Amino acid sequence: MAKMFDTALRIDAAGPGGIPILNNLRFLRHSAWYALDRVAPKFPGPVVPLTGGNGSVVLLRGEEAVRRYFTDNDTFHRLSDGLFTLPEGRPWSRMFDAVITFNGERHRRARKLLMPVVHKSAMEHYAVIFADTFKRTRFAASDSEPFDMAAEFLDVTRANMLTCLLGLEPDEENVALAHAVHRLLQATLNPMVFMYQKERDWTPYGRWTRQVAGVYDRLAEIIERKRAEEPRPDALSILCHTTDENGDSLTTPEIAGELHGLFAAGFETTAMSMTWALLTILGTPDLEISSEEQLDAVVRESQRLIPTVPLSLPRRVTREVEIDGAPPIPRGALAFTAPLLEHRDPVAFPDPGAFLPSRWTDARPSPYAFLPYGVGQRRCLGASFADLQIRTTLALILASGRPQLLTTEVDYRIKSGATAFPKKPIMVRTGGNASTPGPVTGTVTKLWNRSPAG
Numbered sequence: 138m139a140k141m142f143d144t145a146l147r148i149d150a151a152g153p154g155g156i157p158i159l160n161n162l163r164f165l166r167h168s169a170w171y172a173l174d175r176v177a178p179k180f181p182g183p184v185v186p187l188t189g190g191n192g193s194v195v196l197l198r199g200e201e202a203v204r205r206y207f208t209d210n211d212t213f214h215r216l217s218d219g220l221f222t223l224p225e226g227r228p229w230s231r232m233f234d235a236v237i238t239f240n241g242e243r244h245r246r247a248r249k250l251l252m253p254v255v256h257k258s259a260m261e262h263y264a265v266i267f268a269d270t271f272k273r274t275r276f277a278a279s280d281s282e283p284f285d286m287a288a289e290f291l292d293v294t295r296a297n298m299l300t301c302l303l304g305l306e307p308d309e310e311n312v313a314l315a316h317a318v319h320r321l322l323q324a325t326l327n328p329m330v331f332m333y334q335k336e337r338d339w340t341p342y343g344r345w346t347r348q349v350a351g352v353y354d355r356l357a358e359i360i361e362r363k364r365a366e367e368p369r370p371d372a373l374s375i376l377c378h379t380t381d382e383n384g385d386s387l388t389t390p391e392i393a394g395e396l397h398g399l400f401a402a403g404f405e406t407t408a409m410s411m412t413w414a415l416l417t418i419l420g421t422p423d424l425e426i427s428s429e430e431q432l433d434a435v436v437r438e439s440q441r442l443i444p445t446v447p448l449s450l451p452r453r454v455t456r457e458v459e460i461d462g463a464p465p466i467p468r469g470a471l472a473f474t475a476p477l478l479e480h481r482d483p484v485a486f487p488d489p490g491a492f493l494p495s496r497w498t499d500a501r502p503s504p505y506a507f508l509p510y511g512v513g514q515r516r517c518l519g520a521s522f523a524d525l526q527i528r529t530t531l532a533l534i535l536a537s538g539r540p541q542l543l544t545t546e547v548d549y550r551i552k553s554g555a556t557a558f559p560k561k562p563i564m565v566r567t568g569g570n571a572s573t574p575g576p577v578t579g580t581v582t583k584l585w586n587r588s589p590a591g
Contacts, residue, residue: 169477184196192470196473202461210241228353228390236251260525304369321345357389
């Protein structure tokens with residue numbers, strides 16, 4: 138853990154009591170509840186250490202702190218010194234390198250070369266695929282058989298990622314590849330993998346690096362095939378044929394790393410954004426949605442109220458920095474912001490625990506107050522892709538007939554490091570009795586107080 142945080146660092150700021158190493162681990166394991174239960178009630182910021190007086194991990198709160206975090210990229214670096222490393226000198230050594238983790242010129246170069254994948258013409262192609270995928274979902278059926286909407290949304294986003302990102306059909310072989318890509322990221326959450334970083338057959342780390350190599354070989358094969366083909370509208374083909382004004386292009390290892398980053402960042406998060414949005418719709422029986430504007434307001438409000446990514450990715454503080462008069466943050470600290478807390482600021486969002494889509498009729502919050510995708514140069518590159526997929530899919534679901542919510546006890550938990558999932562399946566059915574469900578209960582109501590919809 139020494140690479141992740143240095144508990145010897147000090148900061149003269151108030152924070153929760155306790156032992157730094159234990160608080161840091163509690164935060165990494167249950168970040169949303171730590172922020173909501175232990176930080177929010179007593180420590181307004183702008184700089185809150187997870188343990189009072191300890192500078193190893195700090196949470197930045199308020200508009201000015203969030204602005205500095207996202208715009209001062211010389212001070213707040215994307216984390217590149219985490220818990221694990223890959224062996225050097227292999228074709229797959231850069232599989233975890235991507236624009237999402239780059240800093241400085243490397244970040245600017247990668248972002249520029251990736252921009253064509255979200256160009257207007259590409260987005261028009263993706264929208265057609267989203268609609269075609271929907272036709273094959275259980276949401277489009279009317280057989281009244283119950284199913285888990287979160288699991289179905291994961292199937293939807295996986296199919297869309299395979300088709301839009303890689304240009305592959307979502308058949309059994311390619312779905313297996315998608316699972317393999319996802320498992321690489323899941324393994325980074327297992328401390329056993331990185332306790333003994335030797336490429337031996339018997340070690341968890343050795344097995345994991347072989348999995349990385351296998352996924353890389355499969356992606357490299359697809360990349361080289363795309364290079365040899367005529368350009369196509371899928372994102373991978375676009376990347377394989379894109380050059381900048383200097384004739385520079387992404388190498389095969391660079392593209393493989395970006396594909397992994399795009400898949401890791403966009404697969405589960407988009408599925409869960411749709412899950413939480415549909416839950417708020419189905420759990421609010423009197424809610425009327427008859428226009429794109431109303432659906433947009435519902436999606437924004439669900440993203441505000443029940444954020445899919447409640448805390449930002451961590452940044453390493455590269456030099457001592459003072460924010461808005463708070464005690465200086467020491468060099469080497471790990472810094473986070475919390476959309477979960479910023480979205481609940483009563484100044485920006487009156488009655489913050491209520492689901493009130495009508496607030497978006499006139500709301501013009503600061504980009505540092507509402508940040509489901511980050512902001513500025515660090516805003517998620519796939520935000521427009523995710524937004525289009527969410528709105529297209531939800532619109533098609535509602536046009537087919539609002540499903541019936543069968544599960545009303547819903548627990549909100551963090552899974553896969555940063556993404557919020559329901560703890561258990563949320564069962565729905567289509568074409569059945571449209572009876573009004575009981576009120577939504579469970580830990581999700583710590584975020585959503587079930588006030589009437591606006």
